[in-house]
Amino acid sequence: MKFRKKTVRDIEVVGKTVLVRVDYNVPMKDGEIVEDMRIRGSLPTLNYLLGQGCKKLILISHLGRPDGEVKNEFSLAPVAQRLAKLLANKDVRFCSECTGEAVRRAVADMPNGGVLMLENLRFSPEEEANSEEFADAIISATGAEVFVQDGFAVIHRAHASTDAIARKLPAVAGFLVEEEVSKLEAATADPEHPVLVIIGGAKVEDKQPLIDKFLPIADKIAVGGKIAADGYTNDNEKVYVAEDFSMDENGAKLDIGPRSIEAITKMINEAKTVIWNGVVGLTEDERFAYGSQQLATVMGHNPGLTIVGGGDTAGFVEGMLKDDANADLKFSLVSTGGGASLELLCGKKLPGLEALMDA
Numbered sequence: 001m002k003f004r005k006k007t008v009r010d011i012e013v014v015g016k017t018v019l020v021r022v023d024y025n026v027p028m029k030d031g032e033i034v035e036d037m038r039i040r041g042s043l044p045t046l047n048y049l050l051g052q053g054c055k056k057l058i059l060i061s062h063l064g065r066p067d068g069e070v071k072n073e074f075s076l077a078p079v080a081q082r083l084a085k086l087l088a089n090k091d092v093r094f095c096s097e098c099t100g101e102a103v104r105r106a107v108a109d110m111p112n113g114g115v116l117m118l119e120n121l122r123f124s125p126e127e128e129a130n131s132e133e134f135a136d137a138i139i140s141a142t143g144a145e146v147f148v149q150d151g152f153a154v155i156h157r158a159h160a161s162t163d164a165i166a167r168k169l170p171a172v173a174g175f176l177v178e179e180e181v182s183k184l185e186a187a188t189a190d191p192e193h194p195v196l197v198i199i200g201g202a203k204v205e206d207k208q209p210l211i212d213k214f215l216p217i218a219d220k221i222a223v224g225g226k227i228a229a230d231g232y233t234n235d236n237e238k239v240y241v242a243e244d245f246s247m248d249e250n251g252a253k254l255d256i257g258p259r260s261i262e263a264i265t266k267m268i269n270e271a272k273t274v275i276w277n278g279v280v281g282l283t284e285d286e287r288f289a290y291g292s293q294q295l296a297t298v299m300g301h302n303p304g305l306t307i308v309g310g311g312d313t314a315g316f317v318e319g320m321l322k323d324d325a326n327a328d329l330k331f332s333l334v335s336t337g338g339g340a341s342l343e344l345l346c347g348k349k350l351p352g353l354e355a356l357m358d359a
């Protein structure tokens with residue numbers, strides 16, 4: 001399925017200042033980055049732009065929910081330091097503002113071929129308000145001539161850095177956005193059958209639209225997690241709901257049980273397309289991560305199209321992949337975007353994608 005928006009391949013960047021919206025909303029603990037999957041996911045686009053001879057590369061992102069206020073615990077400074085290590089032999093700098101004279105000076109002081117990370121966009125309330133003035137201020141301060149959207153996890157939001165800026169500059173997709181959108185749309189448009197959708201998580205109101213969307217498409221839908229534990233039912237013969245559970249000492253159902261694992265494992269092995277959204281147990285507690293571990297392991301050996309979506313699910317699988325014992329597990333896509341992947345799978349339009357130039 002052809003990607004319907006222009007990408008970095010379709011635009012001239014030689015000698016230009018390029019503004020890139022990345023998603024560096026990484027988990028932090030005590031000022032340290034816990035997981036850098038989203039930073040690493042942006043590297044192909046950044047390396048391509050630098051390799052194509054862009055003059056200066058300016059990166060913008062948010063981190064956490066500072067609610068429009070400057071809060072040191074949400075500063076992107078540690079992220080810039082990690083990026084500098086990952087972009088070996090590149091001049092990577094950080095500016096503690098995202099608009100104004102400090103940004104102008106930082107850009108002017110950059111060497112050609114350098115990278116500048118600006119401070120957390122959400123320190124300003126204008127970002128989430130999709131302010132035209134804020135977008136203009138970022139463009140003016142950076143001198144940006146081209147905009148690249150590579151923050152897949154935020155393109156379902158109509159914010160200044162996803163919508164307003166994209167309407168003011170030549171705007172194209174980066175490789176991460178292209179890959180995620182292409183694979184997710186392929187899973188709904190023309191998937192290879194049998195198609196299996198695994199649904200977990202806690203909120204049935206979040207996942208029912210996905211179930212409804214895939215009922216005409218999927219051959220099987222398997223429901224686990226807290227949704228199943230809380231008694232979810234569906235009369236459609238395509239839908240399997242976990243039938244047994246592992247419980248804690250108080251009788252709380254916190255993971256799917258052996259019969260359910262066996263049933264869903266059989267479905268995964270028979271499927272040519274597998275989409276998984278939502279862990280099937282309380283994975284923060286190792287005692288109740290077994291079901292999700294087993295499903296991930298079987299799915300990682302399936303040679304078909306295998307997509308892991310949802311923030312918790314992707315983070316869980318990424319954690320497993322760090323273990324050398326799981327080096328043989330392969331997935332077609334471990335999505336960086338929870339809400340974005342869910343909305344795209346449900347057929348909703350994503351403002352940050354729609355704002356890009358058509359191919």
